[in-house]
Amino acid sequence: MYVSPPDEEIESKKSVVDYKKSVSRRGVLAELYQSEVSTLAQLAKSLHSSVPSITNIVEELVAEKWVSTFGTAVGNHGRRPVLFGLNTQDKYVAALDISTHDTKLVIMNLQREVIFRKDINLGLEDNPRFARALLEFTRNALAESKVEASHFVAIGISMPGLIQFQSGTNMTYRRINQEEKPLSSIISEEFNLPVFVINDTKATVLGEHRFGLARGKKHVLAINIDWGVGLGIILNGEIFQGASGFAGELGHIQIDPDGELCHCGKVGCLDTITSARSLIRRVQRGLGEGRVSKLSAYMDHIEDIDIEMIIEAALEGDAFAIDILFDVGTVLGKGLSMAVHLFNPEIVIVDGIVVKADQFITNPIGQAINKYCLSDFRNDLSIEISQLGERAKWIGIHIYVMDQLLATI
């Protein structure tokens, strides 16, 4: 099993020179990670170091296969600088994207380019059987990818739930763990690689922040809406986890004191209003009250109705479906406005199945924010729909893995 070395010991053993070198190495890698390619001069400037020093470090990183050259820049005035970037050949990150419906394994190089992808119809379940199936799938997929085992630097996992980030334990799906061992340890042991687990919505906001719509913004909220509601938070340009890794639990904030009972045991949670079950009930009630709608077609097997069908109906102009989306959006906007008051973000990114509904969902959300937020908070705030789609999550996993990994380099 991969054992990450205890930090303090290393630090205390290291000489001052070694420490500073390590900081510089990390700085160079982080800079190249964000900028794709860069020149020695640019690196020297942004790392507050001299060109000869940076040249040394980069040469070392090239020898270690972290970095490679990418030709020369063009267009400038003087001599053309050599471009350096993260090596796209010899080091890879495997990302496991686990949702309640299916699981995807994506292999990316250091530049986040997907070089292999395999999907499996394995939805997240809270039992040890899931862990075994996931391990099996991962083993097969990695073998199938034909990437040499020694070329993997780490495995990243994104999944829903409250994830204790220090240990990688998912508190919402506790029965996945085998014999007190968290999922991350099981996988780490199997492949002898460091494994990092991150909540799916947090992964998404990381992707959107570093390489999507929220690029360069300091404070970002990303709300992911499908069967539940998740909130990913970037503060001061970094993912915000909170004390245990649970920060951003918007779904179980009480929205309606007279609402229905939530599976968490509380009443009127935001989740109870956006959940599939709640939607079905709403449709049922509406149709029962004689509302005319395309959704009546599903009257016989009403349990199969999900938010995707309602969105489709709305896009086709169905008034009943549009009303339902409006109600859902209003409640989401109300919940979001609380987060806006507390976080005062620059941008809110909306993500998840719901984005297909476009205006039908963003309008009520915007409207609710206007209604429930103080004007000073709204003035500098923009609300956007994610454009990276599922890639945001993979990129986010990659970013998280690299962030954790760099801390040990």
Added chain:
Amino acid sequence: MYVSPPDEEIESKKSVVDYKKSVSRRGVLAELYQSEVSTLAQLAKSLHSSVPSITNIVEELVAEKWVSTFGTAVGNHGRRPVLFGLNTQDKYVAALDISTHDTKLVIMNLQREVIFRKDINLGLEDNPRFARALLEFTRNALAESKVEASHFVAIGISMPGLIQFQSGTNMTYRRINQEEKPLSSIISEEFNLPVFVINDTKATVLGEHRFGLARGKKHVLAINIDWGVGLGIILNGEIFQGASGFAGELGHIQIDPDGELCHCGKVGCLDTITSARSLIRRVQRGLGEGRVSKLSAYMDHIEDIDIEMIIEAALEGDAFAIDILFDVGTVLGKGLSMAVHLFNPEIVIVDGIVVKADQFITNPIGQAINKYCLSDFRNDLSIEISQLGERAKWIGIHIYVMDQLLATI
């Protein structure tokens, strides 16, 4: 008028050596600020530098009167090290603590020891007259203190309201500013000193975090309860301001959709339940319904009842007052639980007039958090009552001023 130099220009002009030196100097000052006194060896270790280098920097800072020696340490094994700490003689910070009831001016040395204090019965009002009165008071108080003008390094101001931290403009009290000039500029111009403005609750949480109950904690919420509700937030060990400086606006989150109209124009804000007006109405209604209470004594001039009187009655065992505090605490706890879900803090500190009610307010708050928070959030969370009192705010102003100031050294 004091003009802070534009950052980028300086940075680009500075050589790499100068930049690194500046970082080290700031590091030493920050370390001494937090540790009161420290040895060269300790400084070297925590700043990842060698003892000779640190010796150089400290000698320089001693020459500039930032640092002085504090004798030698005792108790250790070998030779006794010389202790260094921030100079308590030659540099001072003036703090203006402005509330809606009164204003205090406090002069502190670099070690946050109060060497002068003057109070004035001048409550914050939203008009230019207030700014003039404040200026007058400040001028007199500083003169009275007999501290040489050249010995002041900066002025810090704490006040309620939404404060745009980049400019120091208070958006809630806009009419304080004269001819488009924010209050901070007016004062800065008058005394030719850098002026930094911070929201009062944010100042409090800074104080509690660095030198109070929350010392060393990474994620801290401090809720200040008197006539309104304020939330101060420490995340990753630093004050969290949000994009504009408005983060933590808990008071205008909707708690009760059927509640009363708030002065902000919205309905059922948390503030409407804890406000003095709302309390009075509640007392009035209760007494009208025939409740027996010591508060009946105020029946004739019911408008004068404030939360302090209710607390006193509760402490004397008055059941009606206890009930009212219970209700208020429950609502506060409900609001807090939203913040707990979003921030996942390690500790919540309760502050403000309400702390006099002790158990009568912390019990319902704790109870509500139990009711409205998921258990995973409660497990590692402690709720404590502030012990620094009014000093927390002054210390917080001092911390904020020094943080800002150090960035320019």
Added chain:
DNA sequence: TTCGTTTTATAAAAATATTAACAAATTATT
């Protein structure tokens, strides 16, 4: 095409920081 300007890259010189060495000061141990 040639020359001046601009930028990069490398080599040498200068500056700076770290390490190692040792003396001084203090505590624990014999």
Added chain:
DNA sequence: AATAATTTGTTAATATTTTTATAAAACGAA
């Protein structure tokens, strides 16, 4: 009380980094 063990503080030696200088490469204008 003397000695060993520890820790600090200073100096000198070593190592590293930055700065300066210079050559190479590219572009644009005359």
